[in-house]
Amino acid sequence: MGKKILDSKALYVVLSIAIAVVMWFYVTSMDGNQASKPIRNITITFSGEEQxxxxxxxxxxxxxxxxxxVKAKPAVLAQLTDKTVELVVDVAAIERAGDYTLAYTVKLPSNISASQVQIINEGxxxxxxxxxxxxxxxxxxxGKFEGTTAEGYLAGDQEDFVFSPNKITISGQAELVNQVSYAEVVVTGENLSENVRGDFPYRFIGASGDVIDNLDVECSVATVHTTFPILATADIPLKVELVAGGGVSLDQVTCTLSQESLTVAGSKTAVEAIQSEGSIVLGTIDLGTVHDGDVITFDIAITDELTNISGVTQVTATLDLDDSLKSKTVEVTNIDCISPPDGWAAKALTQMVEVEVRGSQELLDAVTPDKIRVVADLKDINQAAGQYTVTANVYLDSVGTRDQIDVVGRDYKIVVSLYRA
Incomplete structure (x- = not known):
């Protein structure tokens, strides 16, 4: 079989042709014969773009x-392609926008000199x-949130988005750059219960609010690190603390609030902390300072870590006292001054104070003017001779406990005269 192949005339013909072709390329490259070839679609390189x-x-x-x-020896010609040959246009002298037609310069590979190549421009x-x-x-x-939250959770507002960097820089053709009003990061997700954090792409929004697609501009960053809060929510009871006094015990008053609870939102930690407290205390009411039907207004105060999403900022407390409570006014003349500063003496110029007393009718009947004392403590008075209006304490002696019968009010005042002892 092998002998038949060696004896084949066809094999010798093919080998002869191949050897001839190789010899032709060798001879033409050595004897200086030149050939030409076209180089297509060479991308123009611009110089002077910084200027x-x-x-x-x-x-x-x-x-x-x-x-x-290009025309050159075959060995040189083989090195000339659209990747190794550059066509350069110098634009440094251009000073205004417009359409231009300029000549290009052919730049050859560094290892090939211009004398080795003949350039034939096509056009x-x-x-x-x-x-x-x-x-x-x-x-x-x-930012824009287009997801959903789990039950008991609330997505933050647009102003709650935090970006890093907080702005991006775009550059390019002025008429394209001018189309952009702002860049928008869209956050999505389903049944979210945790804050969103991560690197997000953005899209350009035009002045009309429409998305601008495929805008040919350069951007300083491809993505933006974005943080967006997903807040826990809870309904927290509201309450007012009552202090017995003025002849009113805690079981003799009904306090009705205009708002029984407040819905708050915040981090899980902050919401769980206020839930553990059980309620939001609006304030304290001293029952010795109020009357039946009084309405007291409280501002709702919560920590900066929480947001009041109910929208209610004030709550009123309406007080209803037991019908068994009665009151009467007593004209008190038992007025005294105590604790004047060292070296000073004082006397009360006020001769009579009207004092309101409240309790059961039986105990009220036992109250006489001599059982009430009005006392002004002068230890903090200004040490200068003269007359002063000062707050006085009123004491009810030997009638009953404070939650049975007591003086109503804490702001009794008298006028005193201070002089050198």
Whole structure:
């Protein structure tokens, strides 16, 4: 079998042709014969773009391309391709936007000299392109939540988005850059119960609020680190603390609030902390200072870690006292001053004070003026001779306990005269 192949005339013919071709390439490369070939779609390279940018200009659109034909020895020709040959246009002298047609320069690989290659331009040797105004500007970032939260949780507001960086820089053709109003980060997710954190892409929004797709501009970053809160919520009871006094015990008063609870939102930790307290205490009411039907207004105060999502900022407390409670006014003349500063003496100029007393009718009947004392403590009075209006304490002696019968009010005042002892 092998002998038949060696004896085949066809094999010898193929080998002869191959050897001839190889010898031809060798001889033509050695004897200086030149050949030519076209190089297609060479992308134009622009020089002087830094100067162009300093003039507020830029090359608009994709870089153009051109075709050339080169003639050289085969060994040189093999090294010339659209990747190794450059066509360069100098744009440094351009000072205004517009359409331009300029000649290009052929740049050969560094290991090939111009004397080795003949360049044959296909066409005029010029290339046309557009120069546009260049602009760079910072763009505001905004967030948009398009997900859902788990039951008992609430998504934050738009202003709760936190971005890093907090702005992005875009640059490019001025008419394209000017289309952008702001950049928007969209956060999604289903049944969220944790804060959202991560690197998110953004999209450009125009002045009309529409999304701008495929805008040909350069951006300082591709993604933005975004944090967005998912808040826990809870209904927290409201209450007012009552202090017995003025002849009113805690079981002799009904306190009705205009708002029984408050819905708050915040981090899980903050919400769990206020839930563990059981309620929000609006304030304290001294029953010795109120009357039946009084309405007292309280501001709702919560920590900065929580948000009041009910929207109610004030609560009123209406007080209803037991019908068994009665009151009467007693004219008291037992008035005294105590604890004047060292070296000073004082006397009460007020001769009579009307004092309200409240309790059961039986105990009220036992109250006489001599059982009530009005006493002004002067230890903190200004040490200068003169007359002063001061607050006095009123004492009810030997009638009953404070939650059975007591003086109503804490703001009794008298006028005293202070003089050197």
């Amino acid at each position: 162009l940018e300093s003039n507020g200009l830029m090359i608009a659109g994709d870089a153009p391309s051109a075709n050339i034909t 005029t040797g010029n290339v046309s392109f557009t120069v546009a105004e260049y602009r760079q500007r910072e763009i505001e970032l905004r």
